[in-house]
Amino acid sequence: MKIYVAGHRGMVGGAILRQLQARRDAGENLELITRTSAELDLTDQTAVRMFMQAEQPDQVILAAAKVGGIIANNSYPAQFIYENLMIECNVIHQAFDAGVRKLLQLGSSCIYPKLADQPMREDALLTGTLEPTNEPYAVAKIAGIKLCESYNRQYGTDYRSVMPTNLYGPGDNFHPENSHVLPALIRRFHQAVQDEVSEVVIWGTGTPMREFLHVDDMAAASLFVLGLDTETYQRETQEMLSHINVGSGTDVSIRELAEIVARVTGYQGKLSFDASKPDGAPRKLMDVSRLARLGWTAQTPLETGVRETYEWFKAQKLQDLRAK
Numbered sequence: 018m019k020i021y022v023a024g025h026r027g028m029v030g031g032a033i034l035r036q037l038q039a040r041r042d043a044g045e046n047l048e049l050i051t052r053t054s055a056e057l058d059l060t061d062q063t064a065v066r067m068f069m070q071a072e073q074p075d076q077v078i079l080a081a082a083k084v085g086g087i088i089a090n091n092s093y094p095a096q097f098i099y100e101n102l103m104i105e106c107n108v109i110h111q112a113f114d115a116g117v118r119k120l121l122q123l124g125s126s127c128i129y130p131k132l133a134d135q136p137m138r139e140d141a142l143l144t145g146t147l148e149p150t151n152e153p154y155a156v157a158k159i160a161g162i163k164l165c166e167s168y169n170r171q172y173g174t175d176y177r178s179v180m181p182t183n184l185y186g187p188g189d190n191f192h193p194e195n196s197h198v199l200p201a202l203i204r205r206f207h208q209a210v211q212d213e214v215s216e217v218v219i220w221g222t223g224t225p226m227r228e229f230l231h232v233d234d235m236a237a238a239s240l241f242v243l244g245l246d247t248e249t250y251q252r253e254t255q256e257m258l259s260h261i262n263v264g265s266g267t268d269v270s271i272r273e274l275a276e277i278v279a280r281v282t283g284y285q286g287k288l289s290f291d292a293s294k295p296d297g298a299p300r301k302l303m304d305v306s307r308l309a310r311l312g313w314t315a316q317t318p319l320e321t322g323v324r325e326t327y328e329w330f331k332a333q334k335l336q337d338l339r340a341k
């Protein structure tokens with residue numbers, strides 16, 4: 018079985034690759050193919066076509082995307098819609114042309130309307146207006162679902178989509194402005210402890226609710242969904258509703274999240290909130306009953322996952338310092 022993992026240097030693609038490598042090392046007959054973006058720019062149609070025709074993988078896992086937090090999405094909307102649409106169109110269409118029958122692509126919980134009923138079920142898709150801070154990214158992600166559905170309908174392929182909630186873990190992006198909230202707070206609280214600062218600023222009001230899933234859980238869920246037999250997947254997803262939510266099933270407010278990160282990093286100062294920064298969607302909790310019915314639930318409690326991620330972050334910082 019020859020599998021192409023697109024985006025293997027990213028947080029999720031990296032975790033998926035590690036789990037596939039472990040299966041291969043345990044004796045499963047797997048050939049794993051990867052390319053960095055420098056080796057293969059997935060927005061380049063000709064390059065993707067040549068790659069797919071040359072490699073002819075049996076399966077494709079699409080975890081490559083332009084990804085970022087609320088400010089990155091809001092600041093670079095053209096890049097978020099263009100790059101994600103191009104990556105999806107090129108990878109999905111060229112995989113199809115090269116004879117790939119089975120593919121899994123990753124979407125996002127932001128595909129659902131800003132004010133969707135909570136928890137958000139798969140059939141909330143396209144029932145209302147999107148959250149403006151990430152609408153371009155969400156439109157691209159919705160297009161990815163519809164691409165898979167359309168190829169399945171017209172050509173009988175088996176292309177599947179998983180919709181992750183907010184993810185975190187080893188390999189995350191800790192950029193101070195462009196990252197998601199959890200890595201941003203880990204970095205900011207860590208720095209505050211180092212510098213003995215008595216106040217940490219958190220963006221927005223602290224009231225938005227978010228659900229967080231550890232990346233190893235996400236990787237396991239992705240491989241679980243890819244591994245389901247076609248009959249089971251189609252029975253559960255029904256025609257025209259091909260995507261499956263992936264989440265932990267519980268959420269916390271951003272204030273509660275900040276309190277967890279403060280505990281984990283040992284920060285004891287004051288928390289303050291900068292309401293001039295956007296809150297984004299008021300709440301984004303996934304309904305994960307479809308995945309649970311199929312037999313998969315998340316394993317990592319949030320605080321345990323944050324502790325592990327913080328250890329990874331510190332080890333990484335040490336490594337970076339040593340490399341300088």
Ligand SMILES: NC(=O)C1=CN([C@@H]2O[C@H](COP(=O)(O)OP(=O)(O)OC[C@H]3O[C@@H](n4cnc5c(N)ncnc54)[C@H](OP(=O)(O)O)[C@@H]3O)[C@@H](O)[C@H]2O)C=CC1
Pocket residue numbers: 023024025026027028029030052053054055057058059060079080081082083084100104123124125126181182183184185188189190197
């Ligand atoms: N992180 C999160 O909280 C969430 C993520 N998701 C989705 O999960 C998937 C994985 O996200 P995540 O792992 O966090 O993202 P990362 O930013 O960690 O990784 C994305 C990867 O995509 C690759 N990539 C980006 N652009 C190109 C390109 N033009 N050509 C080739 N490769 C490219 C990069 O490769 P390279 O390193 O070689 O440059 C990078 O390693 C995405 O689809 C994302 O939308 C969904 C919900 C939440």
Ligand SMILES: C[C@H]1O[C@H](OP(=O)(O)OP(=O)(O)OC[C@H]2O[C@@H](n3cnc4c(=O)[nH]c(N)nc43)[C@H](O)[C@@H]2O)[C@@H](O)[C@@H](O)C1=O
Pocket residue numbers: 084085086087088090125126127150151154182183184194195196197198199201202219220221225227271294295296297298
């Ligand atoms: C996964 C998902 O991620 C994005 O949506 P989001 O959930 O709004 O993502 P976020 O993690 O950046 O913010 C969550 C909340 O947290 C608050 N917040 C506080 N302090 C910081 C902070 O320091 N950094 C960030 N980024 N947010 C902060 C922030 O104001 C917001 O209320 C999408 O654009 C899209 O990419 C997508 O699919």
